[in-house]
Amino acid sequence: xxxxxxxxxxxTGAAGGLGHAYAAAFGRRGATVVVHDAGVARDGTGLDPxxxxxxxxxxxxxGVAAEARTEDLSTKDGCDTLVGGVLERHGRLDALVHSxxxxxxxxxxxxxEDEWRRMLAVxxxxxxxxxxxxxxxxxxxxxxxxxxxxxxxxxxxYDGSDVTAYGVGKAAQFGLMNGxxxxxxxxxxxxxxxxxxxxxxxxxxxxxxxxxxxxxxxPAAVALAARECPVSGVVLNAADGEFQVQTYPPSERAPxxxxxxxxxxxxxxxx
Numbered sequence: 679x680x681x682x683x684x685x686x687x688x689x690t691g692a693a694g695g696l697g698h699a700y701a702a703a704f705g706r707r708g709a710t711v712v713v714h715d716a717g718v719a720r721d722g723t724g725l726d727p728x729x730x731x732x733x734x735x736x737x738x739x740x741g742v743a744a745e746a747r748t749e750d751l752s753t754k755d756g757c758d759t760l761v762g763g764v765l766e767r768h769g770r771l772d773a774l775v776h777s778x779x780x781x782x783x784x785x786x787x788x789x790x791e792d793e794w795r796r797m798l799a800v801x802x803x804x805x806x807x808x809x810x811x812x813x814x815x816x817x818x819x820x821x822x823x824x825x826x827x828x829x830x831x832x833x834x835x836y837d838g839s840d841v842t843a844y845g846v847g848k849a850a851q852f853g854l855m856n857g858x859x860x861x862x863x864x865x866x867x868x869x870x871x872x873x874x875x876x877x878x879x880x881x882x883x884x885x886x887x888x889x890x891x892x893x894x895x896x897p898a899a900v901a902l903a904a905r906e907c908p909v910s911g912v913v914l915n916a917a918d919g920e921f922q923v924q925t926y927p928p929s930e931r932a933p934x935x936x937x938x939x940x941x942x943x944x945x946x947x948x949x
Contacts, residue, residue, distance in 0.1 A: 680904045682709035686768045687903060688760070690714045690751065690808070691778030693729035696827075696874055699892035700775055700899040701733060705742030707900065712764055713737070714747045715778070751778055752799035757807035765815060773823040773903040774812050776805055776851075781844045789843050801847025805854055813858075813867075820866040823903045824858065826851040828871045828913055833924070852913065859911030868910040870902045873924060875917035894919040 687704045691697035693715035705711045713734045717726025730746035737744035747763065749756040764771050780800045782793050789797075809824055816822025831841050832848030839845065851871060858869040874895045898916040901907060913924040934943050 680707060680900055680906060682707045682772070682903075684708075684710075685772040685905075686710045686712065686764060686770050687773040687775065688712040688714060688747075688764060688771060689775045689777060689899075690804075691776075693717060693733050695777075696876055696892045696895055696899075697775075697777040698733055699896040700777060701737065701744070702742075703893075703896040703900050704773075704775075704903070705737045705740065705744060709773075710743040710768065711737060711745075712747055713744055714749070714751075714760060716748050716750050751804040751808065752796065754803070754807045757804055758811050761808065761811035761815075770819070771812055771815055772821070773825070774808060775825040775899050775903055776808055777827050777899075778804065779827060779844075779847065781841060783840050784843075785840055786842050794843055797843045797847055801844065802850040805851050809854065809858060809869075813861075816862075816867045817865050821905075822862070822865075822867040823905075823907060824862075824867065824869040825899055825902045826855050826869070826871040828852045828855070828873050830873060830875075833873070833913075833926075855913070856911055862910065868902075868907055870907070870910060870912045870914065872898045872902065873913050873915040874898070875915070891918075897921070 682704055687709040689697050689701045689704065689711060692701040692713040697715065701711050701713050713730050715730040717729035727748040730748050734744040734746040747760050749760045751757055751760070761771065780797060782789065782797065805826055812822065812824070828851050829845065829848035831839060831845035832852060855869050855871045862869055872895065876892045876895050895916040898914045898921060902914060915922040915924050932947055934940055
């Protein structure tokens with residue numbers, strides 16, 4: 679059985695939805711859980727430190743070693759302060775599970791500059807600054823697990839999509855995962871991502887109470903953050919208790935025949 683005894687796991691966005699389910703799952707398996715959440719609304723506005731405190735209190739009542747952190751992850755200083763505070767208190771950080779994110783709905787022309795800047799700070803830059811902050815300690819220990827969060831909206835096209843800015847952020851985390859998986863290959867650091875589908879506050883269609891629960895996704899976070907995890911640079915799709923390793927294989931190379939205009943022939947390869 680996967681255990682996290684004597685390990686410190688940081689979960690961002692842990693006051694609700696997926697992050698809450700992840701934090702509880704790590705706690706049940708013996709981890710010291712750092713519950714991070716700034717208590718912002720779905721669109722990133724507002725701050726409510728009580729949200730993280732409430733989840734940490736809940737976990738402690740079940741015997742889990744849990745603490746709350748509420749830094750604003752939209753800034754480099756906030757990310758550095760979170761990681762620095764965990765290291766100062768515990769002397770180690772074994773796994774970072776970055777689930778925090780915001781969404782605002784609208785087309786590219788409907789998205790204001792302020793909305794774009796906020797989405798960029800929370801969904802792109804926070805992942806960069808957090809992983810940059812944990813990298814030195816993981817490198818020094820020759821061990822670490824990082825789990826990022828991506829979305830189908832950043833990995834493929836959906837007709838009628840109105841979350842383009844959100845998709846950009848999730849695609850950026852896919853690129854970050856690939857880069858860090860390469861950097862960490864010789865350092866004992868494994869970096870993967872979850873593509874979750876769950877009825878959280880950003881989900882818009884109605885669901886049955888037991889449909890698409892966050893708890894059904896949590897095993898993916900546990901597996902990817904485990905010491906036993908054998909892979910790096912992998913996206914794990916998780917929905918309703920079903921899991922699939924997502925791969926992005928290229929098509930076979932096709933040389934041009936030379937019998938027609940090259941651009942015209944390439945166009946034919948596209949279908």
